[in-house]
Amino acid sequence: MAEVVFDEASRIYTPGATPAVDKLSLTVNDGELVVLVGPSGSGKSTALRMLAGLEPIDAGHLRIDGRDVVDVASKDRDIAMVFQSYALYPSKTVRDNMAFPLKMRGMDKAEQAKRVNEAAEILGLTEYLDRKPKALSGGQRQRVAMGRAIVREPRVFLMDEPLSNLDAKMRVQTRAQIAGLQNRLDVTTVYVTHDQVEAMTMGDRVAVLRDGKLQQYATPSELYDRPVNAFVAGFIGSPAMNLMDLQRSGDGVTLGGSTLPLTREVADAAGSADTVTVGLRPEDLSLTSEGDGIKAVVDVVEELGSESYLYAHMAEHPDTTLVVRGPGRTRVRYGETIAVRVDPDAVHAFDASSGERLAS
Amino acid sequence: MTSTLERPAAPSGPPPAPGQTPTRSARAEGWVRRAPLLPALVFTIIVTQIPFLLTIFYSLQSWNLVRPGSQQWVWFDNYVSVFQDSQFRGVALNTVIMTLGSVLIAVVLGLVLALLLNRHFIGRGIVRTLLVTPFLITPVAAALLWKTTLLDPTYGLINFVLSPFGVGEEAWISDFPLASVMVALIWQWTPFMMLLLLAGLQSMPTDQIEAARMDGAGAWAIFKELTLPHLRRFIELGTVLGAIYLVNTFDAVYMITQGGPGTASANLPFYIYQRAFLGFDIGQSAAMGVVVVVMTIIVATFALRLVFRSFGAAEGSN
Numbered sequence A: 001m002a003e004v005v006f007d008e009a010s011r012i013y014t015p016g017a018t019p020a021v022d023k024l025s026l027t028v029n030d031g032e033l034v035v036l037v038g039p040s041g042s043g044k045s046t047a048l049r050m051l052a053g054l055e056p057i058d059a060g061h062l063r064i065d066g067r068d069v070v071d072v073a074s075k076d077r078d079i080a081m082v083f084q085s086y087a088l089y090p091s092k093t094v095r096d097n098m099a100f101p102l103k104m105r106g107m108d109k110a111e112q113a114k115r116v117n118e119a120a121e122i123l124g125l126t127e128y129l130d131r132k133p134k135a136l137s138g139g140q141r142q143r144v145a146m147g148r149a150i151v152r153e154p155r156v157f158l159m160d161e162p163l164s165n166l167d168a169k170m171r172v173q174t175r176a177q178i179a180g181l182q183n184r185l186d187v188t189t190v191y192v193t194h195d196q197v198e199a200m201t202m203g204d205r206v207a208v209l210r211d212g213k214l215q216q217y218a219t220p221s222e223l224y225d226r227p228v229n230a231f232v233a234g235f236i237g238s239p240a241m242n243l244m245d246l247q248r249s250g251d252g253v254t255l256g257g258s259t260l261p262l263t264r265e266v267a268d269a270a271g272s273a274d275t276v277t278v279g280l281r282p283e284d285l286s287l288t289s290e291g292d293g294i295k296a297v298v299d300v301v302e303e304l305g306s307e308s309y310l311y312a313h314m315a316e317h318p319d320t321t322l323v324v325r326g327p328g329r330t331r332v333r334y335g336e337t338i339a340v341r342v343d344p345d346a347v348h349a350f351d352a353s354s355g356e357r358l359a360s
Numbered sequence B: 001m002t003s004t005l006e007r008p009a010a011p012s013g014p015p016p017a018p019g020q021t022p023t024r025s026a027r028a029e030g031w032v033r034r035a036p037l038l039p040a041l042v043f044t045i046i047v048t049q050i051p052f053l054l055t056i057f058y059s060l061q062s063w064n065l066v067r068p069g070s071q072q073w074v075w076f077d078n079y080v081s082v083f084q085d086s087q088f089r090g091v092a093l094n095t096v097i098m099t100l101g102s103v104l105i106a107v108v109l110g111l112v113l114a115l116l117l118n119r120h121f122i123g124r125g126i127v128r129t130l131l132v133t134p135f136l137i138t139p140v141a142a143a144l145l146w147k148t149t150l151l152d153p154t155y156g157l158i159n160f161v162l163s164p165f166g167v168g169e170e171a172w173i174s175d176f177p178l179a180s181v182m183v184a185l186i187w188q189w190t191p192f193m194m195l196l197l198l199a200g201l202q203s204m205p206t207d208q209i210e211a212a213r214m215d216g217a218g219a220w221a222i223f224k225e226l227t228l229p230h231l232r233r234f235i236e237l238g239t240v241l242g243a244i245y246l247v248n249t250f251d252a253v254y255m256i257t258q259g260g261p262g263t264a265s266a267n268l269p270f271y272i273y274q275r276a277f278l279g280f281d282i283g284q285s286a287a288m289g290v291v292v293v294v295m296t297i298i299v300a301t302f303a304l305r306l307v308f309r310s311f312g313a314a315e316g317s318n
Helices: A044-052 A094-104 A109-123 A138-150 A168-185 A196-202 A220-225 A230-235 A264-270 B002-006 B024-059 B077-084 B086-117 B124-136 B139-150 B157-165 B177-202 B206-214 B219-246 B251-256 B268-278 B282-314
Strands: A004-011 A021-028 A033-037 A059-064 A079-082 A156-160 A188-193 A205-210 A213-218 A242-249 A252-255 A258-261 A275-280 A285-287 A294-303 A307-314 A321-327 A337-342 A348-351
Touching: A004 A044, A021 A044, A021 A059, A021 A213, A033 A044, A033 A196, A044 A079, A044 A156, A044 A188, A079 A138, A079 B206, A094 A109, A094 A138, A109 A138, A138 A168, A168 A196, A188 A196, A196 A220, A205 A220, A205 A230, A213 A220, A213 A230, A230 A242, A230 A275, A230 A348, A242 A321, A252 A275, A264 A348, A285 A321, A294 A321, A307 A337, A321 A337, B024 B282, B077 B086, B077 B282, B086 B124, B086 B177, B086 B219, B086 B268, B124 B177, B139 B157, B139 B177, B139 B251, B177 B219, B177 B251, B206 B219, B219 B282, B251 B268, B268 B282
Parallel strands: A033 A188, A033 A205, A079 A156, A156 A188
Antiparallel strands: A004 A021, A004 A059, A205 A213, A242 A252, A242 A275, A252 A258, A275 A348, A285 A337, A294 A307, A294 A337, A307 A321
8 A cells, every 4th residue: 555656757878868767757646556658668667667676766756655765675665566578487386486575575484375375366376376387378477477466465566568468358358357456455556558448448547658758647538538739649549539730721720621610719729820730539520421521532441340440531632641430330432432520529639839739 | 362262272292101111212312311421420430339349349358568468358357357446446436526526616616707797897798708718728738737837836826826825835736636637627617617607697587587676585585596496407507518528537637647646636537548558458448448438328318318308398488
């Protein structure tokens, strides 16, 4: 049970170069599951390793339960970590792998056995306790790594892309298991992933990082509804939001020959700028048979059963592409021209040069 | 496109029925493949198996070169006297001490050096090269260096370095003959063990060590619980390879002590050489040679099996 505070914490590999983590400030509340998400090189893993004590903190502070841990060795921070590769000890059985952190803390044998058996029970590993890791499947190894972390009852769990080595089906299943386990144990957890779906489904709050800098730290729904900049808007959501630099015309912007109205606040925030970056989520676009829709030519049709995604380009501006969500049984085919209707309330607008969200 | 994929693959000739005798052409093809290996095989047989058969032949005879006309069949008398020869037993014990002692000490020293070299420090490349050099020196030259430059009672560097500690003109080679030979062997073989174990250390995944650190393990616990189990197969391999090379050491013994005083530092290869080429007792030394070959085959079989088992079992662990 602990609160984790990053206070302008930085990691600078080479002096003078761009910091891997640049003045990261965020607070993880007690019992909360926070996901750090970002593309590769965004510093999310480095931030986690700083919390783990595997990377030094070159500037700023890092507090666990109010105690500054910058100079505390990782073994004294009382945190447990699940590695991307699981990092199981190959020469030890599953039982000894899970008991290792307890043994290192000098816990007596009976208590060790009790805790390992409990954890194995929770994770469904009881029948594998005497096997070596190499005799386990990927999913089982992942659970052993989880078990090794939970037997200790640490103050903080760290997870570094724990699902990336599993196949797609296993990943969805394990994702739910981890979220459920974290809910039940109520341990503060920091979870790193590059997969925005994992971030959205698992996190109580999600921190989006880019180039070592925190972009936005908010609940999944807020990230989705009100991304603070074009990067977050493009990163969160699948398929990605359509982002287009569009010319201003009067109260709105020109899109495919028609005018897309902007709200008063957005127009005021945009000021005298000629262009505005407009973001439209595929799910906020719909096909229409009326003549007022935006005309686009379909390039690719992805049918997913319950829905379909149409990848199209503007009939009049072939460089501008759009992804539109259509019905599950669409009759639209490659090369057809479709008319797209935009929900005017769902228009996200960003400053064309800075990428910042316009208006609130 | 799909139609070509759906069409069943054309059978590439009927598979040979089990038990069916191979056709003439198949046999010929087999010989075409084996023929290039034949010269090597024939050569190996000529240089190893024929001498061994001749050795067995001589071991059944009494034949001393200094007594012409003494050659006669004595069958197993030579073997009986080999096992009754207390010198032979002493020399056999020397061989075990020299081989295992040198290998084990070299492994321990090699492990220490490998652990040091596995860290980052300035000049690591130079240090590593310097540490490897003993292994690159011709064994005879190395032995000569140890005998004259280092261990000599009057001019030796060892006595010079130790003189502040009250060590006078200590005659290392005559007072500690077996140890003197072993020191030279250990000096030469430590780099080999070091390189092998360094390769082992560098193949160890860093995330396991990081995980252990987070699990609360200190440096010693990480070494004992993770590093040593990981290095086990490398240590076994080094021990077996080192023992195979060192069991037939001749040059160091010949150069440093000549096996003396008496047979205090002689090992089996040197003792057999002495009996054959200085004592001219062909029958006796042939019998000793046969005994040594048989014992070596027995030990080597078990040792190699151990190594192959631990490397075979380790496959797929990653």
